[in-house]
Amino acid sequence: MKRSGKIFTTAMLAVTLMMPVMGVSANEGKAEANGNEKFRVLVDSADQKNLNNVKEQYGVQWDFASEGFTTDMNEKQFNALQKNKNITVEKVPELEIATATLQPEAKYAAMAASQSTPWGIKAIYNNSSITKTSGGAGINIAVLDTGVNTSHSDLRNNVEQCKDFTVGTTYTNNSCTDRQGHGTHVAGSALADGGTGSGVYGVAPDADLWAYKVLGDDGSGYADDIAAAIRHAGDQATALGTKVVINMSLGSSGESSLITNAVNYAYNKGVLVIAAAGNSGPYQGSIGYPGALVNAVAVAALENTVQNGTYRVADFSSRGYSRTDGDYVIQKGDVEISAPGAAIYSTWYDGGYATISGTSMASPHAAGLAAKIWAQYPSASNVDVRGELQYRGYENDILSGYGAGYGDDYASGFGFATVQ
Numbered sequence: 001m002k003r004s005g006k007i008f009t010t011a012m013l014a015v016t017l018m019m020p021v022m023g024v025s026a027n028e029g030k031a032e033a034n035g036n037e038k039f040r041v042l043v044d045s046a047d048q049k050n051l052n053n054v055k056e057q058y059g060v061q062w063d064f065a066s067e068g069f070t071t072d073m074n075e076k077q078f079n080a081l082q083k084n085k086n087i088t089v090e091k092v093p094e095l096e097i098a099t100a101t102l103q104p105e106a107k108y109a110a111m112a113a114s115q116s117t118p119w120g121i122k123a124i125y126n127n128s129s130i131t132k133t134s135g136g137a138g139i140n141i142a143v144l145d146t147g148v149n150t151s152h153s154d155l156r157n158n159v160e161q162c163k164d165f166t167v168g169t170t171y172t173n174n175s176c177t178d179r180q181g182h183g184t185h186v187a188g189s190a191l192a193d194g195g196t197g198s199g200v201y202g203v204a205p206d207a208d209l210w211a212y213k214v215l216g217d218d219g220s221g222y223a224d225d226i227a228a229a230i231r232h233a234g235d236q237a238t239a240l241g242t243k244v245v246i247n248m249s250l251g252s253s254g255e256s257s258l259i260t261n262a263v264n265y266a267y268n269k270g271v272l273v274i275a276a277a278g279n280s281g282p283y284q285g286s287i288g289y290p291g292a293l294v295n296a297v298a299v300a301a302l303e304n305t306v307q308n309g310t311y312r313v314a315d316f317s318s319r320g321y322s323r324t325d326g327d328y329v330i331q332k333g334d335v336e337i338s339a340p341g342a343a344i345y346s347t348w349y350d351g352g353y354a355t356i357s358g359t360s361m362a363s364p365h366a367a368g369l370a371a372k373i374w375a376q377y378p379s380a381s382n383v384d385v386r387g388e389l390q391y392r393g394y395e396n397d398i399l400s401g402y403g404a405g406y407g408d409d410y411a412s413g414f415g416f417a418t419v420q
Contacts (some may be wrong), residue, residue: 036074040092040222044068050086061168062224070224095252097182097219098276099358100316108353117201119304120340124365125419135372136204141190142233142246145183147176148211149349154192154199160208165229176211180219181349186249188347190364203368223256234266243374247367248275249360253288267295272382274367276359278318282402286318292333300412301341301362313401313411314342320410328408335413337393339365392417
């Protein structure tokens with residue numbers, strides 16, 4: 001059934017969990033005290049004087065007001081602070097990028113002409129002969145990742161913000177260097193504009209890029225840095241009176257209260273949050289965070305294989321629970337929609353291109369589509385755009401892959417949301 005005009009609105013959400021990535025430490029040069037490596041902690045207290053004393057002693061990484069503040073300390077210091085009955089202290093979790101392989105499957109110094117519109121772009125546009133893409137004007141896509149090569153020929157025209165949140169206390173402006181590659185690849189799938197016409201195209205090449213570095217060079221980073229960036233995107237949406245789609249191709253198996261509260265904060269400010277489902281499939285209940293949150297859209301990965309007349313959900317793509325199949329309601333830990341995520345060709349941090357697989361690659365396809373829809377319906381809310389993504393998935397059911405079946409299923413969610 002085809003529709004036109006008004007956006008279809010429903011409620012929904014959630015998923016993600018990832019594999020460790022090898023490389024230089026995300027927090028290279030972590031300070032050491034008394035021979036013990038320091039780590040990040042969240043400190044809080046109802047006694048403001050006590051809290052101020054701890055702040056003065058250890059310094060502040062991020063201040064989250066009523067949630068407390070984060071800082072670095074070693075195990076001995078952590079254990080000592082735990083004995084203070086007037087203080088609550090807990091370790092801040094680390095999150096990682098959501099790729100199915102540790103290294104790119106292939107890297108290319110120059111653009112391959114046949115790849116100007118990779119298979120995922122052709123699939124989401126439902127057009128096997130498309131040579132360039134369009135859309136997304138006036139919408140900002142905040143890529144929270146390892147940074148972005150903002151000088152890449154296919155991305156430089158889109159860059160509006162470039163900020164580093166891994167330095168603590170506040171962000172560093174005009175700094176978002178990507179030394180890992182993941183963030184540049186993700187940005188390309190969402191909004192690469194083809195450069196001079198000989199580069200690669202993303203889903204929404206007219207959208208603006210907010211490159212927020214929240215992960216280190218090995219693809220991992222602290223939850224407080226990520227939470228700070230999420231909140232900043234929400235504040236920017238309000239301050240600038242603009243529409244923002246956040247893409248987080250990252251996650252962990254455990255929930256962080258800092259990230260949960262930040263996602264809720266940004267969502268309530270009108271931001272649409274898109275996240276990778278994770279790469280721990282095909283097992284049920286393998287979706288982690290932040291995708292599993294009710295105010296985030298979890299995206300499963302499709303591969304370039306057609307079975308039963310539809311694309312196939314990749315085995316590595318995390319799954320929800322079969323008990324919620326068919327309810328068309330997004331609950332905590334559900335897959336929401338699907339998008340291309342296997343063998344995805346996109347921009348790379350060295351100025352070239354690379355092919356990678358993972359739900360990390362599926363998420364920016366969905367984020368780009370959200371930006372394209374929002375630009376088409378500028379008066380829509382983030383909830384409206386989310387409802388449209390769901391409806392388009394409903395119209396394009398996925399019937400292939402472990403756990404996939406008719407209707408809302410725990411492998412593909414509502415289905416494959418595409419351009420119309």
